[in-house]
Amino acid sequence: xxxxxxxxxxxxxxxxxxxxxxxxxxxxxxxxxxxxxxxxxxxxxxxxxxxxxxxxxxxxxxxxxxxxxxxxxxxxxxxxxxxxxxxxxxxxxxxxxxxxxxxxxxxxxxxxxxxxxxxxxxxxxxxxxxxxxxxxxxxxxxxxxxxxxxxxxxxxxxxxxxxxxxxxxxxxxxxxxxxxxxxxxxxxxxxxxxxxxxxxxxxxxxxxxxxxxxxxxxxxxxxxxxxxxxxxxxxxxxxxxxxxxxxxxxxxxxxxxxxxxxxxxxxxxxxxxxxxxxxxxxxxxxxxxxxxxxxxxxxxxxxxxxxxxxxxxxxxxxxxxxxxxxxxxxxxxxxxxxxxxxxxxxxxxxxxxxxxxxxxxxxxxxxxxxxxxxxxxxxxxxxxxxxxxxxxxxxxx
Ligand SMILES: Cc1ncc(COP(=O)(O)O)c(C=O)c1O
Numbered sequence: 367x368x369x370x371x372x373x374x375x376x377x378x379x380x381x382x383x384x385x386x387x388x389x390x391x392x393x394x395x396x397x398x399x400x401x402x403x404x405x406x407x408x409x410x411x412x413x414x415x416x417x418x419x420x421x422x423x424x425x426x427x428x429x430x431x432x433x434x435x436x437x438x439x440x441x442x443x444x445x446x447x448x449x450x451x452x453x454x455x456x457x458x459x460x461x462x463x464x465x466x467x468x469x470x471x472x473x474x475x476x477x478x479x480x481x482x483x484x485x486x487x488x489x490x491x492x493x494x495x496x497x498x499x500x501x502x503x504x505x506x507x508x509x510x511x512x513x514x515x516x517x518x519x520x521x522x523x524x525x526x527x528x529x530x531x532x533x534x535x536x537x538x539x540x541x542x543x544x545x546x547x548x549x550x551x552x553x554x555x556x557x558x559x560x561x562x563x564x565x566x567x568x569x570x571x572x573x574x575x576x577x578x579x580x581x582x583x584x585x586x587x588x589x590x591x592x593x594x595x596x597x598x599x600x601x602x603x604x605x606x607x608x609x610x611x612x613x614x615x616x617x618x619x620x621x622x623x624x625x626x627x628x629x630x631x632x633x634x635x636x637x638x639x640x641x642x643x644x645x646x647x648x649x650x651x652x653x654x655x656x657x658x659x660x661x662x663x664x665x666x667x668x669x670x671x672x673x674x675x676x677x678x679x680x681x682x683x684x685x686x687x688x689x690x691x692x693x694x695x696x697x698x699x700x701x702x703x704x705x706x707x708x709x710x711x712x713x714x715x716x717x718x719x720x721x722x723x724x725x726x727x728x729x730x731x732x733x734x735x736x737x738x739x740x741x742x743x744x745x746x747x748x749x750x751x752x753x754x755x756x757x758x759x760x761x762x763x
Contacts, residue, residue, distance in 0.1 A: 367391075367695050367707050378728045380704060387704040388732035390722045395558050395679055396574075396643070396650045397727030399599035404638045411634035418630060423450070424616065424623040430633040434602070437640045441575050443561075444585045444606035448615055451628050453553055453593045453603040455621040457483030460605060461520060463618055464547060464589070467491035468516020471508055471546065475499040475527070480520050480551055492518075502536040509544035517544060523552025523577035523592075524559065527708070527721065528673040529680030531555060534581040538588060548588045552577045554680060557597020557643070558651065567648055568655040569677055574647055578606075594632075598639040601632040650726040654679055657724045657733055664737040671750040679724035682708070683740075686750050688718035694748055695720070701739040 374381040377400060380389045398404050411430070419428045431449060439447045450456055461470070461483035470484050474496045484494050493514065497505040505519065519541045524531045534550070541548040561579040562571040571580050574597060578590050585606060593603035605615070616622050658679045665672055665681070674681045685694060691709045698705055698720065706721040713719075722736065743749050 367699060367704060370704075378725065378732060382704075385699065385702065387699065387702045388728070388735050389704045390724065390728070390732075390736060391704050391706045392725055393554070393596035393723060394599045394725050394727065395554075395597040395654060395723075396599075396639075396647065397725050398597070398635065398639050398642065400727050401642065403642055404599075404635055407638035408631050408634045411630050411637075415630045415633075419627050421627065422623050422625065423621075423627055427627075428630075428633070430630075430637065434633065434636050434640070435604075437637075438604055439606070441573065441640065441643075442590065442606050443575065443579060444590065446609040446612045447604050447606045448612045448622075449602050449604045450619070450621045451601060451603065451625060452595065453551060453591055454479045454482075455625055456591050456603055456605050456619075457551070458486055459483075459619040459621050460589075460591075460615060461518070461549065462487040462490050462492070463615070464549065465492040465518045466516050468518065469493045469495060469512055469514040471505055471512075471517065471519045472496050473499060473521035473532075475522075475525070476520060477522055477526055477551060477553070480522070484520060500530075500532060502533060502540045505537065506540045506544075509540065509546060512544075515545070517541075517546035518549055519546050520549045521551070523550050523590075524555035524676075524678055524680070526554050526680065527682055527713070527717075528675075529554075529678045529682065530674065530676045531559070531577055531580070531678070534577055534583055538581075538583050542587050546587075549591065550577065550588065551591045553591075553593050553596055554678075555580065556592035556594075557647075558654070558678060567652045570651050570655055572648055574643060574651060594636050594639070598636060598643075600628070600635040600639060602628045602636050654724060654726045657726075657728055657730070660730070660733050661722060661724065661736065664740060665752070668740060668744050668749075669751050669753055670740060670744060671752040671755045681722040681724075682717075682719060683722065684717055684719035684750055685748055687748075688715045690748055691718050691720075694743065697743070698739060701735070701742075703736055703739050 378389045465487040555577040557574040559580040560571040560573040560575040590606040594600040
């Protein structure tokens, strides 16, 4: 299950050669890639704008960009926002700018693209220190020991491997207390989790407006980065920041001048997606939550270990023996399950396994096919016991 050529899709079923598989490797959490209303919105935009605005954004931005940034800013409840083609572009250009020749405090398990942005910053004179994953006390310790006045803390929002959000309030408190700017990449939270109230339909909250709103935090001393390429199925990404920073980025962040823009179809699906999100997003998130809960309750019944404590739709399942990854991958493929394999050395040996991602476009029948396959893997002793893990760590299973 690597470098596969997908020959055909039918909903969330995919065909690779002769084999049809239920796809649990897609990040299209809201199912917008298959949403009829969003698909039908595209031709009108292409009629009006052609297929691709080939100006770099600094030369000229179709008004669609202004519309996206205005609507996004309102959705996130931030001061301003700037969109660029991908999160990778943002990390590689914005982290070095914000860090300058100061010190970056980097989450030890930050996404590779954040890490790479920090490497560019390091090459331009920034120092990089790593703090332990999910450990605001360690960040506190490192910040206390640092005399550099320019301090940038870089970390993930919802983690792409564990499926858990960090304790954002604790990290924000530590960063603010030490005068550090907190830079958070919530690629997987945007569109899925959002602001919370007393009568939320699911624990995901409402409107999918990302981890800052979900945690009840503010944008004070905090820069949020996210993307439309996961929940919104579009090629575009954003940085939520003060207007002053946006103006600086417009002249100083290379992709605004030097990179090509997103295709019109992507701008169209973002605009249509923002509208659908307001009208039907919470219903789609309720569907996503229910499919995810179905998998998580099967894991509990089958006593299968997973790091997922959040109920979010990213479920990593570690193997008992890391050497079995090839055999387990082969078994899943034969059973018609497409998942993301996490093999050594991409992950440490004790985390080798496979990752399941749910989307609102998956069906209950596909989820049940997955659960049947998990039952066989348990019978064969391939997976780890959640109860044994809880006993080892002294936590509840
Ligand atoms: C946490 C995180 N950040 C960034 C990215 C990269 O996003 P983009 O494709 O917009 O560069 C990913 C994609 O997998 C991701 O999971």
